[in-house]
Amino acid sequence: MTVKPQFPAEQSEDGDFVRQEDAFAGWVSADGGTGFRAEAGRYHLYVSLACPWAHRTIVVRRLKRLEDAIGLTVVDPIRTDEEGWAFREGPGSSSDPLNGFKLLSEAYYVSDPHYRGRFTVPVLWDKQTKRIVSNNDDDIMRMLETEFDAFGDASLDLYPRQHRAEIDELNAWIYETLNNGVYRAGFASSQQVYESAARSVFATLDRLEARLRDRRYLFGGTPLETDWRTFVTLVRFDAVYYGHFKCNLRRILDYPNLWGYLRDLYQYDGIAATVNFDHIKRHYYYTHDDINPTRIVPIGPILELDTPHGRERLK
Ligand SMILES: N[C@@H](CCC(=O)N[C@@H](CS)C(=O)NCC(=O)O)C(=O)O
Numbered sequence: 001m002t003v004k005p006q007f008p009a010e011q012s013e014d015g016d017f018v019r020q021e022d023a024f025a026g027w028v029s030a031d032g033g034t035g036f037r038a039e040a041g042r043y044h045l046y047v048s049l050a051c052p053w054a055h056r057t058i059v060v061r062r063l064k065r066l067e068d069a070i071g072l073t074v075v076d077p078i079r080t081d082e083e084g085w086a087f088r089e090g091p092g093s094s095s096d097p098l099n100g101f102k103l104l105s106e107a108y109y110v111s112d113p114h115y116r117g118r119f120t121v122p123v124l125w126d127k128q129t130k131r132i133v134s135n136n137d138d139d140i141m142r143m144l145e146t147e148f149d150a151f152g153d154a155s156l157d158l159y160p161r162q163h164r165a166e167i168d169e170l171n172a173w174i175y176e177t178l179n180n181g182v183y184r185a186g187f188a189s190s191q192q193v194y195e196s197a198a199r200s201v202f203a204t205l206d207r208l209e210a211r212l213r214d215r216r217y218l219f220g221g222t223p224l225e226t227d228w229r230t231f232v233t234l235v236r237f238d239a240v241y242y243g244h245f246k247c248n249l250r251r252i253l254d255y256p257n258l259w260g261y262l263r264d265l266y267q268y269d270g271i272a273a274t275v276n277f278d279h280i281k282r283h284y285y286y287t288h289d290d291i292n293p294t295r296i297v298p299i300g301p302i303l304e305l306d307t308p309h310g311r312e313r314l315k
Contacts, residue, residue, distance in 0.1 A: 027139065046123040047073070069148060070144070099130075145157075178201055181204065217264075244291060251301075
């Protein structure tokens with residue numbers, strides 16, 4: 001029997017999900033040398049609250065206090081294969097006040113009439129040149145972390161020089177095996193590819209569980225970029241990846257250190273307000289027809305993310 005994969009153009013011959021490259025790679029810089037100068041009020045983020053990659057940029061915008069400098073519009077959590085993400089009034093989402101776009105694809109076509117990829121969030125939009133600067137979450141995170149200090153909290157350094165090499169190293173394997181690993185498990189169209197991806201997810205969770213035994217965050221006493229990149233996957237794990245993507249050896253709830261760490265990050269400085277389980281669950285369970293054709297959204301799990309985590313004792 002042949003099964004239709006989620007994204008046919010992004011499947012390898014053996015049934016692995018090979019994610020498309022990001023097409024827009026502009027860079028906003030503090031001095032404007034890249035052609036896009038960092039300014040307050042010039043840039044706008046189009047995001048989904050369901051999407052982990054978009055969530056990373058929302059977290060950095062919040063932590064760096066860039067909410068007044070960079071606007072944000074949230075798409076409807078239901079995405080269709082035909083139209084992609086859409087702007088609609090709804091709980092937690094809205095129409096597009098900036099350009100009046102109905103669909104996110106319009107932002108892509110205005111920027112590049114020949115665009116041929118999927119229309120992904122996050123998108124960093126430049127109001128001045130009226131085009132997409134970047135649709136790469138790693139780059140958008142970094143730009144918000146490092147180039148907008150004149151307009152936000154310059155004292156917060158999420159990518160400190162002394163940790164850069166190790167941050168890059170952790171980011172790479174955490175992305176491969178966990179952040180994207182859950183997608184590779186969920187979108188696999190062969191048993192063998194699924195098993196190998198799902199096992200790598202748990203090998204990484206085990207490794208992080210050990211690392212977080214004596215350390216409050218991945219690099220010590222303060223959360224850095226890597227912690228937030230990891231957080232967006234952990235917070236979705238029990239609600240969607242465990243069931244919908246079949247990553248079900250264990251829940252985050254079953255790992256004492258990871259469960260405390262997840263709650264610690266969730267309770268950090270305005271972060272809880274960036275997490276929307278309604279959008280997360282409706283998006284995943286509605287959107288991937290081949291994985292969940294009934295579109296029934298499960299009632300659980302009960303996740304008590306507000307409970308005391310006891311990790312203050314760690315350095
Ligand atoms: N590599 C992208 C990944 C973004 C991405 O894949 N976003 C998903 C949502 S989680 C999306 O927008 N998918 C649209 C589609 O599949 O049509 C990034 O760096 O931001």
